[in-house]
Amino acid sequence: MAMALRTTTPPAMAEGSSIRRRRGTAERCSIFRLRHGAAFSSMNEERIGFYGLDLRCASGNSRESSVATDVGFPRDYDELLSQARKATELALSDNKNLLEIEFPTAGLDSVPGDGEGGIEMTGSMQLIREFCDLLITGEKARKTRLFFPEANEVDFARKSVFGGSSLNLDYLTKPSLFEDFGFTTKVKMSDRVKPTDEMFLVAYPYFNVNEMLVVEELYEEAVANTDRKLVIFNGELDRIRTGYYPSFFYPKLGALAKAFLPKIETVYYIHNFKGRKGGVLFRCYPGLWKVLRMVNGIYSCLHQQEEMPSLKEVALDILPSL
Secondary structure, eight states: OOOOOOOOOOOOOOOOOOOSOOOSSOBOOOOOOOSSSOOOOSSSOOEEEETTEEEEOOOSSOOOOOTTTOOOOOSSHHHHHHHHHHHHHHHHHTTOOEEEEEOOSSOTTOOTTSSOHHHHHHHHHHHHHHHHHHHOOGGGGGGEEEEEEEHHHHHHHHHTTTTTOOSEEEEEEEEOTTGGGTOEEEOOHHHHOOTTOOEEEEEOTTSSHHHHHHHHHHHHHHTTTSSOEEEEESOOTHHHHTTSSOTTTOHHHHHHHHHTGGGOEEEEEEEEEOSTTOEEEEEETTSOEEEEEEETTEEEEEEEESSOOOHHHIIIIITTTO
16 A cells, blocks of 8 residues: 655644434524533523533424533544543443544545545544543553554554554554555454454554455454454545445445444544535534534534434435525
């Protein structure tokens, strides 16, 4: 895999969100005003606070909410990582063992393709290091194994972003002589895992279709029916969910989409939709899935639901109707 690697942190731009079936009656939210942690609405008010952001969602149904379950859209990457850490900790405490974290790295308002692929991966590497420093402290680092897509990226990480880290750095695939044709050397996951491992993190396994298949193998062989946990960090799983890889040509990915992806708990997610009727799909576990739109410099909640809506539904149904 050719990568243009650099170790700069992505710019802390403001404001920037993806996927499954619509459920039940849409719950609408609106922010009328945001002023140092105070917002006002004329309907049923639910106070939602986090890092000084206070949103009030207007809903036809009364529901309980708290600062722990409803989180405002992050203002920068520092706040994003803090939110993602808390969401991950809550999911782990709820005994979730297969987690997804997904957000843009070229800016909080960016979409896939805005940044060059290798640079986006390197941005993810920097952010993963910062996330690990927040989530995995002390002796836990020695019991955590972080998988990069390829062996050469492990060497780069050790010499740069992850220099001095106590994390166990590993890889999913090895380059082969036929790499330019999409072939890699298969790595048997049972040979990579150690008895002392308690948690696995997988970094951006999306460049080669085989990488996600190896992640599934890792889960089945080393996580399922154990106390171990696995976190997929910026794996661009939407490509598989949305049929970017046709099942006819990629039958293994088609099977993975049906059998493996439903097991994943998406604990933190941002996907942006551009255009005049654009917006953001946002979720921070254990909160609802929300469709947001920037209005006069403030993110307004247009729609929320319990199940993850599909990207197609958000783009063609929810956003255009609001």
